[in-house]
Amino acid sequence: MDEPKILLSLEGIVKEFSSVRVLDRVSFNIREGEIMGLIGENGAGKSTLMKILSGIYQKTEGTIRMDGQLTNIPDYITAKRLGIGIVPQEFNLINYLTVFENIFLGNEIHKGLLLDKSKMREQAKAQLEILKMPLDVNKYISELSVAEKQMVEIAKAMILDTRVLIFDEPTTTLTPVEVRTLFSLMRKLKEKKVTMLFVSHKLQEVMNICDRVTVLRDGKLVSVDEVANLDANILAKKMVGRDFSQVFPPKKDRRAEEYVLEVENLSSGNMVKDVSFSLHRGEILGFAGLVGSGRTETMEAVMGLRKLESGEIRIKGKPVRIRNAKDAVSHGLGYISEDRQGKGIVMNYDIIKNISLISLKDKYMKGFLIDKKAETAASDHYIDEFNIVAASAKSELRFFSGGNQQKVYLARWMDTDPEILILDEPTRGIDINAKREIYEFIHRLSEARISCIIISSEMEEIIGMCNRAYVMREGKIASCLNEDQITEENIVFNATGIKKGVEKDG
């Protein structure tokens, strides 16, 4: 084989956000026509690097060469002109426009002063045919599924002569079948000599689709390897770079015989199908699975936040009826949502008001009026216990870091004296120290004989914390793993239904 041509070359790329270094002298080459994987944990700097390549962020130091030429990418439009397109994680499509209008958004074809719609329609159709996408160009975006929207994004990125196509975590919201379709599309693009960058934190997918893979950790380049020379275990070690035991407190089994929560044949919408599970007193129970596998929806159904179609919930052996969150609270249930800012804290409330929001009526009323003294005293106690860093108890939550917001959110639920606490992605978007504090806190809960359910997409969290774990797939329980069975391989297999290495093309 000839020496492959180098298309893009990154040298010493540094990016700082207000003097915090998120990328530290990253250098590597991308060959023409290859699929390069880029993996790393949350916060490793993958997205930042991709945003620099597509002109959304500006690098602080370093050089980028394209075809050997020194290249500057000051903005998104320049990137497009250079032939660098991106399929973003969050879609930038306009719901009230049709497929072809979105494909040409920003690159409209004109006929005099007016838009040449028929020409755009034709070209969009041609483009979709080349990509073998079965899409009607006249459909509105709002009528499309997530996978179809992604196709539109790809078509949009390809409408100019795109040489490099960046996929930023494209599979997060796709079902396994849709992932296979995406991969076969990527292979077709590869035949057309399109160079692709595939950003992900899922090892299996990277091993499956990529030619080479670059690993980033804490903003630094760890390695660039041919996929053929790698196995998943080596890759995982490179990606995480430390033993899990440093982050997680030592595991202990504090389970009692008795069940505090039993759920049988729960169904709700098309995300929760016939789900059954049980929870011991003092247990730390994991819920693993892909995003969109129905874990959140299951717990929301248990909390009375979704309508149940069928199923029974027993608490301490007694059947209960939970119609809303208030009923759930009165049965000792608590639920920390994954969407902290959208469903958790009140951003313009201070610490005191946020903490007492649920327990207000039970604990802090004097007749009709709020006992503000008692309320303040309670919040001072939690600020102390959770080590919440704030200028004062009266600071509004919108000024807080993710970790501190999460602690306030936890404190609110602790103030309801729960017996069962469900934590949905409890460490999403918070720094490593706050993470460790939250892990320790969950252990203290289980010591206090409070049962915890942890929903997490971070496999190491399930592996490092849980006594037992359920894996969900497409709204159903795929399996229940005992402590010695909780391994990455078992979780991946049950979450996707695909055994390592034997995945077939769609």
Next chain:
Amino acid sequence: MGENKLLSSMKKFRFKDHSLGMAFLILVVIATILGWPNFLKIRNLTNILRQISYTGIIGLGMTLVIISGGIDLSVGSMTAFVGGIAIYFLNLFGPESIWGIVLTFLFALVLGSLCGALNGLLVAKFKMAPFIVTLGTMSIFRSLIQYFSNAGTILSENMDYGKLGSGVLLGLPIPVWCFFIVGILLHIILNHTSFGRYLCATGSNEQVAKYSAINIIIVKWLPYIITGFTVGMTAVMWSSRLNCINPSDGAGYEMDAIAAVVIGGTLMSGGKGSVIGTMMGAVMLGIINNMLVMGGVSAFLQQAVKGFVIIVAVLLQYNNGNK
């Protein structure tokens, strides 16, 4: 020591936090100077208060509606509707019946609350857009009272009804007393009860409230009922002042009530607001109007000035929010 304390508290004093109070003071000073000596006369001041009390009372309820993330456009025509029906009710009693007046007062409060409950039902339970719901009921209330009255004035036959609206108690007109009492009551409800706490949380983020075990249907419903209650009160005060109701009465009340709320610093996007602020906003509107009248500005221009003041108030809100 004492001086130091004063100094440090002066340093901590940020004009941004007290912009409404400052604006209020400045306005009073300007009005005093420009309107010397007539502005400061007791008679003029009580007149201003009386004038603003009718829409001011409604503004108090409107504050809660806007905090909840909604709006109520129907208050003006609801005033005419409730006032008109209340007078029909009053006329069922004898011309000298004191009980008739008392019962009519209560009747108007209940009827107003029911009308508000209808708005609230559609908004909170059926999840319809408040703007559309109250635009619809605005038209319904107006149409109904015009139909019932054949578009003619509805006269009270009671000899003493008029004393209620024009009466004066301890130097202040009765509507002004109502304005103050309802204001203080709603201030306490907003800041010292669990309902007030839930209201701001719901207005700030409905999902958060739902996930925090708050019954958002009730929390969103109540402000409309309370606004209906304040409309009932204004309907009695206004109709008893004139001893009649004209089916076209109350037109534009929603404008004045919303203006007072906005000038008082309540966020139009919901989640945060102040009843005391609305009271100050209403009084400020009254002072501006008074100055325009005394300065001989055409009555046709007064609405333009009011519109201008609202726009400036919202502009200031946005600038503060962006900092």
